[in-house]
Amino acid sequence: MASTARILVVDDDPLNRMLLRMNLEEAGHEVIEADNGLRALETLAANPVDLVLMDIEMPELDGYGVLDARRSVPSLRDTPWVVVSAVDDMESIVRCIKAGADDYLPKPFDPVILKARVDALLEKKRLRDQEKALVATVTNQAEELRAWNAQLEQRVAEGMYEVARLSKLRRFLPPQIVDLIVSGGEEQLSSHRRDITVVFCDLRGFTSFSETAEPEDVMDVLHELHEAVCPIVFDRGGTLAHFTGDGMMIFLNDPISSDNPALQGVRLGMEMRDRAAQLSMEWQRRGHVLGLGVGVASGYATCGRIGFGDRYEYTAIGTVPNLAARLCGVAAGGEVLVSERVFRIVEGDVTAEPAGSFDLKGLSRPVNAFRLTGVIAG
Numbered sequence: 237m238a239s240t241a242r243i244l245v246v247d248d249d250p251l252n253r254m255l256l257r258m259n260l261e262e263a264g265h266e267v268i269e270a271d272n273g274l275r276a277l278e279t280l281a282a283n284p285v286d287l288v289l290m291d292i293e294m295p296e297l298d299g300y301g302v303l304d305a306r307r308s309v310p311s312l313r314d315t316p317w318v319v320v321s322a323v324d325d326m327e328s329i330v331r332c333i334k335a336g337a338d339d340y341l342p343k344p345f346d347p348v349i350l351k352a353r354v355d356a357l358l359e360k361k362r363l364r365d366q367e368k369a370l371v372a373t374v375t376n377q378a379e380e381l382r383a384w385n386a387q388l389e390q391r392v393a394e395g396m397y398e399v400a401r402l403s404k405l406r407r408f409l410p411p412q413i414v415d416l417i418v419s420g421g422e423e424q425l426s427s428h429r430r431d432i433t434v435v436f437c438d439l440r441g442f443t444s445f446s447e448t449a450e451p452e453d454v455m456d457v458l459h460e461l462h463e464a465v466c467p468i469v470f471d472r473g474g475t476l477a478h479f480t481g482d483g484m485m486i487f488l489n490d491p492i493s494s495d496n497p498a499l500q501g502v503r504l505g506m507e508m509r510d511r512a513a514q515l516s517m518e519w520q521r522r523g524h525v526l527g528l529g530v531g532v533a534s535g536y537a538t539c540g541r542i543g544f545g546d547r548y549e550y551t552a553i554g555t556v557p558n559l560a561a562r563l564c565g566v567a568a569g570g571e572v573l574v575s576e577r578v579f580r581i582v583e584g585d586v587t588a589e590p591a592g593s594f595d596l597k598g599l600s601r602p603v604n605a606f607r608l609t610g611v612i613a614g
Contacts, residue, residue: 241286241358242266246276246302247320248294252343256289256320259347260354273297277305280312287357292321292328303335314364316357320345427540430490432552433501433578434537434560435474437465437508437530438483440569445524446482457519457526458482464511465528472504477551483564487552490539498534498581505530505572506611513570527569533559534578555599562596563605572608579606586611 243265245256250271257267268283270276272294280288292299299319306312316339319332324342332340339353439445439461446454461482469476473494474486486504489497512528519526537554551557563573573591574582591607 240264244268244285244288246270246290248272259350263351273302276302287316289318289320292323316361429536430539431536432487432489433497433534434557435486435501435505435532436560436564437528440527440529441525442482460515464515465508468507472500474504498578499585501532502582503611505532509572529564529567529569530572531560531563531567532578533575558598566594573605576604
């Protein structure tokens with residue numbers, strides 16, 4: 237039969253040890269022996285056991301001394317301890333129980349009672365061990381939960397910081413660029429060729445206005461302009477590349493694709509002009525004569541991130557941005573001038589009239605432009 241427990245028998249009488257061994261091994265237990273109290277403590281230090289059966293009267297160190305020594309050994313406090321002794325007076329029994337013994341059996345012992353007491357104490361120990369293991373598990377789980385909570389709090393804090401950081405980032409970069417950075421698509425920000433539509437706008441009369449007006453009035457006008465027209469840029473899927481004082485450069489179809497960037501650019505230019513026209517009436521009431529001119533051009537440009545170190549911006553470079561800027565420069569306040577290529581793409585969706593041919597700085601040949609007068613709904 238397989239052993240169910242390891243039991244230490246401590247007695248200076250070999251016959252008593254033999255009788256206890258026989259009964260315990262018959263019940264399937266493993267038995268180890270010690271012939272006095274000192275040997276018992278040495279054995280316990282080297283061999284963990286499930287239960288101890290011990291005599292009282294022994295040489296070198298008696299049972300009382302072993303029980304006293306047991307109190308200072310934490311690993312022995314939960315080990316069941318049974319005194320088996322011929323000393324059966326009540327004073328000795330009480331002394332043993334007070335010293336930590338779990339039970340007391342008189343000699344000569346009854347094998348049936350011995351087995352019952354041993355089984356009961358081993359079951360009690362098994363339940364106590366299970367309880368300790370459960371408490372340890374719960375404690376470990378509580379520690380893990382605290383650690384997870386700490387990690388969660390840290391991640392939430394990091395997430396809030398990241399949200400705040402991205403919120404600030406969106407104030408300085410086009411939303412499309414921020415979204416690409418967040419999604420890990422930064423490779424799309426590297427230099428590449430793309431067919432885009434560029435919308436360039438600025439205020440007519442702004443130079444003379446800024447020379448004579450108070451700086452606070454200048455900043456108020458710019459703030460009102462940007463508050464009015466920038467939301468339209470994002471609604472149309474435009475990339476607001478940069479501000480140029482009273483103007484701004486927007487392009488469509490990069491880095492986010494557009495189904496019809498030329499038409500989107502034309503609609504954007506017209507909507508920006510109309511918003512600015514509403515502002516112009518208020519500005520005129522305050523003595524500021526200002527109007528928004530808009531230029532729109534389409535074609536291939538080099539798009540991507542430019543800059544160095546920690547300072548970058550996303551922009552488009554080439555003839556198309558230059559053409560849009562030059563068309564904007566010759567547009568009167570309230571006018572939207574588009575290149576011939578743009579007009580040919582959108583002529584079924586707009587009403588327009590020829591604006592003439594212009595010799596524009598940086599362009600080797602005259603440029604035909606068209607003045608938009610309306611956008612056909614649809």
